[in-house]
Amino acid sequence: MTDSLIPLALAARLRAYAPYSNYFVGAAIATDAGVFSGCNVENASYGLCNCAERTAVFSAIAAGARTVMAVVVATRNGGSPCGACRQVLAEFADPSCPVACVDETGTLVLETTVGALLPHAFTPRNLAH
Numbered sequence: 001m002t003d004s005l006i007p008l009a010l011a012a013r014l015r016a017y018a019p020y021s022n023y024f025v026g027a028a029i030a031t032d033a034g035v036f037s038g039c040n041v042e043n044a045s046y047g048l049c050n051c052a053e054r055t056a057v058f059s060a061i062a063a064g065a066r067t068v069m070a071v072v073v074a075t076r077n078g079g080s081p082c083g084a085c086r087q088v089l090a091e092f093a094d095p096s097c098p099v100a101c102v103d104e105t106g107t108l109v110l111e112t113t114v115g116a117l118l119p120h121a122f123t124p125r126n127l128a129h
């Protein structure tokens with residue numbers, strides 16, 4: 001499920017705007033509205049930096065998607081999504097949704113799920129009465 005997303009995540013990583021951290025990140029996701037990708041976008045006002053995963057998810061949602069079915073994140077060393085991105089993924093993905101973290105060569109470093117990355121997530125269900 002994640003294999004075909006790897007080249008897309010690697011390509012998105014090359015488009016990262018990361019002049020401050022020099023940590024280039026790409027993400028590719030499969031959704032109910034197709035495949036989307038994103039990169040991290042930094043800012044001279046550091047706190048405004050947006051991660052690759054959230055760029056991809058927000059692009060997908062803006063295009064009409066509502067469900068994330070698979071995620072690939074590409075970094076130089078296979079780093080996994082930050083806490084904010086885990087929370088955003090949990091909003092739109094089932095806990096069983098696969099997440100693959102690959103390094104800059106596309107080699108798999110971590111194969112996990114949204115549920116394993118953020119157990120006991122706060123989700124829309126918590127707001128239902």
Ligand SMILES: O=c1ccn([C@H]2C[C@H](O)[C@@H](CO)O2)c(=O)[nH]1
Nearest residue numbers: 021023025040051052080081082
């Ligand atoms: O999973 C992650 C972790 C970090 N970053 C970005 C944020 C910042 O631009 C840079 C260093 O933290 O990497 C991502 O895009 N995704």
Ligand SMILES: [Zn+2]
Nearest residue numbers: 051081082085
């Ligand atoms: Zn993040």
